[in-house]
Amino acid sequence: MGIRLDKPWERLDSDSVSSLQAQLGVYQVADSDGNVLSVGYAGAKHPFGIRSALEHEIQLHGKKATLFRYEFTSNYRSRWDELLMLHLHDHGQLPDHQRDEEGRVGRLSPN
Amino acid sequence: MDFSLNEEQQMIVDTTRRFVQTEIVPLEDELDPDAGSLAPDDQDRLITMTRSMGFYGLDIPEEYGGPGLDTTTRALMAIEMSQHRAGLYNPCYGVFGGAGLAQLYEATDSQKERWLYPTLRGEKKGCFALTEPSGGSDPARAIQTRGIQDGDEWVLNGSKLYISGADKADYALVFARTSDDPGRNGVTAFIIDTDTPGFHVRRVVHTLRATHYATELQFEELRVPQENILGEVNGGFAIANDRLSRQRIPYAAGCIGPAIRAQEMAIDWAKNRTAFGSVLAEKQAIQWMIVDNEIDIRHARYCVLAAAQKADSGDRFRTEAAMAKLIASEASSRVVDRCIQIHGGVGVTKDLPLERWYRELRIRRIGEGPSEVQRLIMARDILGGSFK
Numbered sequence: 058m059g060i061r062l063d064k065p066w067e068r069l070d071s072d073s074v075s076s077l078q079a080q081l082g083v084y085q086v087a088d089s090d091g092n093v094l095s096v097g098y099a100g101a102k103h104p105f106g107i108r109s110a111l112e113h114e115i116q117l118h119g120k121k122a123t124l125f126r127y128e129f130t131s132n133y134r135s136r137w138d139e140l141l142m143l144h145l146h147d148h149g150q151l152p153d154h155q156r157d158e159e160g161r162v163g164r165l166s167p168n
Numbered sequence: 169m170d171f172s173l174n175e176e177q178q179m180i181v182d183t184t185r186r187f188v189q190t191e192i193v194p195l196e197d198e199l200d201p202d203a204g205s206l207a208p209d210d211q212d213r214l215i216t217m218t219r220s221m222g223f224y225g226l227d228i229p230e231e232y233g234g235p236g237l238d239t240t241t242r243a244l245m246a247i248e249m250s251q252h253r254a255g256l257y258n259p260c261y262g263v264f265g266g267a268g269l270a271q272l273y274e275a276t277d278s279q280k281e282r283w284l285y286p287t288l289r290g291e292k293k294g295c296f297a298l299t300e301p302s303g304g305s306d307p308a309r310a311i312q313t314r315g316i317q318d319g320d321e322w323v324l325n326g327s328k329l330y331i332s333g334a335d336k337a338d339y340a341l342v343f344a345r346t347s348d349d350p351g352r353n354g355v356t357a358f359i360i361d362t363d364t365p366g367f368h369v370r371r372v373v374h375t376l377r378a379t380h381y382a383t384e385l386q387f388e389e390l391r392v393p394q395e396n397i398l399g400e401v402n403g404g405f406a407i408a409n410d411r412l413s414r415q416r417i418p419y420a421a422g423c424i425g426p427a428i429r430a431q432e433m434a435i436d437w438a439k440n441r442t443a444f445g446s447v448l449a450e451k452q453a454i455q456w457m458i459v460d461n462e463i464d465i466r467h468a469r470y471c472v473l474a475a476a477q478k479a480d481s482g483d484r485f486r487t488e489a490a491m492a493k494l495i496a497s498e499a500s501s502r503v504v505d506r507c508i509q510i511h512g513g514v515g516v517t518k519d520l521p522l523e524r525w526y527r528e529l530r531i532r533r534i535g536e537g538p539s540e541v542q543r544l545i546m547a548r549d550i551l552g553g554s555f556k
Contacts, residue, residue, distance in 0.1 A: 060371055060372070100200040100201070100202065101200060101201045101202070101518035102200050102201075131378060132374045132375075132378040133202070133378070134200070134202045134203070134204065134378055134379045134380075135372060135374050135375075135378055135379065135380060135381035136374065138372070138381065139372040139374075139381065142335065142372070161205075163334075163335025163336040163369070163383075164335050164336075164362075164369060165335055165369050165370075165371070165372070165383075166368045166369055166370065167370060167371060168370060
């Protein structure tokens with residue numbers, strides 16, 4: 058089982074987000090070139106799960122965010138940390154608005 | 169056996185209970201139900217409080233600046249500290265401080281300077297790497313990580329599984345086989361800086377404990393200086409085993425807190441929830457579950473305190489500690505299961521902490537030695553150690 062979230066990107070807009078199930082999970086949001094802008098999770102505090110979390114991302118990034126991919130999981134906290142660690146390993150730093158997480162996130166050296 | 173609390177213990181229990189209810193529980197109302205940490209500002213503020221209370225670093229020996237609590241008082245505190253949503257695995261979110269790896273108190277002076285004291289000052293973190301893919305319940309035989317001496321260094325190759333905190337640790341206590349002895353006399357403990365070439369945290373291992381993860385480690389031609397050996401060459405298993413025995417009493421005590429809190433919630437619910445014309449508390453099915461909960465909680469508490477008192481007396485307490493761990497983890501699991509049943513649908517939602525305790529208590533029946541190993545330990549003591 059691969060540990061990266063490498064599903065195909067989907068177009069990020071209100072219509073695509075509203076069609077998602079209101080589940081817990083993790084996601085990545087990216088610009089049109091596939092550069093990741095956010096690695097996030099939808100937890101139990103999000104009223105409609107991943108749908109609510111992605112609506113917030115649309116507001117946060119505006120038109121810059123055009124793509125997303127997601128994964129439903131009840132282990133959203135540990136999976137989120139894993140995705141942050143993988144991003145840190147692959148890119149040397151976290152997305153700009155998540156840089157303050159770098160002190161908290163661990164180190165991973167995947168095969 | 170007298171389980172009444174002396175004046176100091178009662179004061180400590182009351183203070184801890186008040187701290188949990190007034191400082192921790194209100195913060196949890198704002199956190200994600202699976203959160204494993206507080207906001208940094210809250211963490212710092214509460215650590216300042218526990219320091220001023222004289223309770224910071226609960227498990228640090230007195231000669232190293234700890235409060236010098238006996239095992240009984242420490243167990244009583246563990247019962248109180250775990251009475252909140254994250255309390256089972258993260259009592260009070262760590263604001264009472266940690267002790268570091270207990271094995272380092274047996275280290276040489278230079279090892280203490282390099283790893284122990286920075287850990288006690290909060291400057292370094294360590295992790296404990298014993299279990300391997302080949303097994304965890306019988307580590308002496310299961311360890312396949314191999315250490316081969318090469319001059320003044322040892323070269324390690326192998327892997328470890330279910331290791332907590334390795335991805336954030338500055339150093340790891342790693343156990344490796346260093347002789348042809350297939351059992352406990354062939355294992356050595358190494359203290360290894362995690363930035364050493366060849367030390368890899370390969371992957372996250374997700375578990376029922378969704379807020380936290382374990383890791384899998386791999387060692388590839390990992391070169392470790394001779395001076396990093398903790399204790400004697402081939403004497404590492406005793407170091408590992410000592411930790412496993414000592415941990416069992418506070419580990420068992422921590423299981424009881426969520427059960428107590430779940431029982432309080434169930435009683436409150438049963439007295440107020442109406443079905444078929446009367447409150448649940450008037451129905452015999454519910455009454456019996458509440459009573460069975462109380463029996464389980466008291467049984468577990470008595471066993472934990474009995475083990476703690478034996479430990480404080482200086483007598484051998486291995487059987488009592490194993491019994492406490494087995495009973496507390498299993499009894500608390502039953503209690504939380506019944507409390508979910510009493511609550512019905514809302515009991516399995518993330519609106520309440522019951523579902524998190526239910527998941528995490530399942531792990532407690534395996535962690536720090538599964539129930540079957542606790543029975544094996546007791547059987548050895550009861551029947552004598554000579555049987556195979």
